[in-house]
Amino acid sequence: MGMTIAIDGPAASGKGTVSRAIAAHYGFAHLDTGLLYRAVGRRLLDGQDPVEAARTLDAGELDEDALRTPDVAQAASKVAAIPEVRQALLDFQRAFAARAGGAVLDGRDIGTVICPEAEVKLFVTASAEIRAKRRHAELVDKGMDIDFATVLADVEQRDARDMTRADAPLRPADDAVLIDTSVMSIAQAVAAARAEVDARSGG
Numbered sequence: 592m593g594m595t596i597a598i599d600g601p602a603a604s605g606k607g608t609v610s611r612a613i614a615a616h617y618g619f620a621h622l623d624t625g626l627l628y629r630a631v632g633r634r635l636l637d638g639q640d641p642v643e644a645a646r647t648l649d650a651g652e653l654d655e656d657a658l659r660t661p662d663v664a665q666a667a668s669k670v671a672a673i674p675e676v677r678q679a680l681l682d683f684q685r686a687f688a689a690r691a692g693g694a695v696l697d698g699r700d701i702g703t704v705i706c707p708e709a710e711v712k713l714f715v716t717a718s719a720e721i722r723a724k725r726r727h728a729e730l731v732d733k734g735m736d737i738d739f740a741t742v743l744a745d746v747e748q749r750d751a752r753d754m755t756r757a758d759a760p761l762r763p764a765d766d767a768v769l770i771d772t773s774v775m776s777i778a779q780a781v782a783a784a785r786a787e788v789d790a791r792s793g794g
Contacts, residue, residue, distance in 0.1 A: 593693040594619075594792060595708075597701035598784070600715035601750050601761060602664070603722035603729075605772040605780055609715055610697035612781040613788065617695075622687045624698035624705070625667065627680050629658035632666030641670040645679035661730070661737065661745055668749045671699070672756040681705065699753055702764035711791045713784055714763035717773040719746050 596613060600606040607623055614621035627645075630652045634644035670676050677700075684705045688694050696705065702712035717725075723743035730737050753761040763769060768787050772780045 593691060594710040594788075595688045595693070595706050596695045596711040596713070596788060597706045597709035597764070597767075598695065598697040598713045598715060599699055599701050599703070599761070599763065599767065600697075600713075601699075601717075601722065601753065602746055603726040604715045604717045605725075605775075605777070606697045606713075606715035608777055609713070609770070609772075609780050609784050610695050612777075613784050614695040616781075616785060617693060617788065619693035619695050620687070620690055621695045622684065622697075623653075623655070624680075624684055624696055624701065626653045626655060626658055627683065628667040628671045628676075629663050631670045631676060631680075632663050632668075633658060635666050635670055636662060641673055642675040642679065645670070645676040648680070648683075659729075659733075661735075661742075664749065665745065668752050672752060672758070674758040677704075677758055699761040700759035702767050703762065704759045707764070711788050712764045712767040713770055713787060714767040715770045715772060715780070715784075717771060719743065719750065721773045722746055 598606050598610045611621055630648055631641055631644045635641045684696060688696055688706045702709060723746045726746060727739045727742040770780060770783050
């Protein structure tokens with residue numbers, strides 16, 4: 592079975608966890624497109640021009656641990672609002688989606704812009720408070736000294752920026768299936784996603 596699965600949603604909604612689980616279950620390749628923007632954001636913090644950074648981005652820079660920090664997350668959201676940056680990363684993402692054997696891509700505009708013809712489109716979300724709690728716990732586990740109010744403010748600011756940007760704003764595709772993980776366990780969220788994939792594939 593080969594198909595493209597587009598999974599969108601806001602920060603800390605669980606879309607990455609669901610995406611990795613779905614890719615592993617079906618043997619599909621997985622791309623966290625947010626890491627592309629985080630890598631460009633990292634370069635921005637280092638003083639580089641974001642458009643040039645996007646055009647010269649190398650897959651070897653996608654070190655998840657190094658890129659999952661609050662300052663990089665905010666920088667990623669800022670560079671993602673630049674149309675030239677999004678265009679530079681478009682071909683990379685579409686080529687990945689078209690690979691043989693199936694692909695799962697997660698991000699914020701996969702079902703609406705990157706892969707509008709994807710066979711399965713999911714929009715994974717949760718309340719801002721729940722998402723902030725998850726992100727806060729994740730950062731504390733990594734040894735960061737940060738309070739919940741700061742994390743919640745970051746989540747809300749990022750949501751506002753992602754949802755109101757002129758180019759490819761965060762929103763569900765018209766035919767996307769909504770999965771609200773606010774009161775779901777990981778297993779329940781993955782099961783809901785698998786049910787949609789199986790329904791579309793006849794599995």
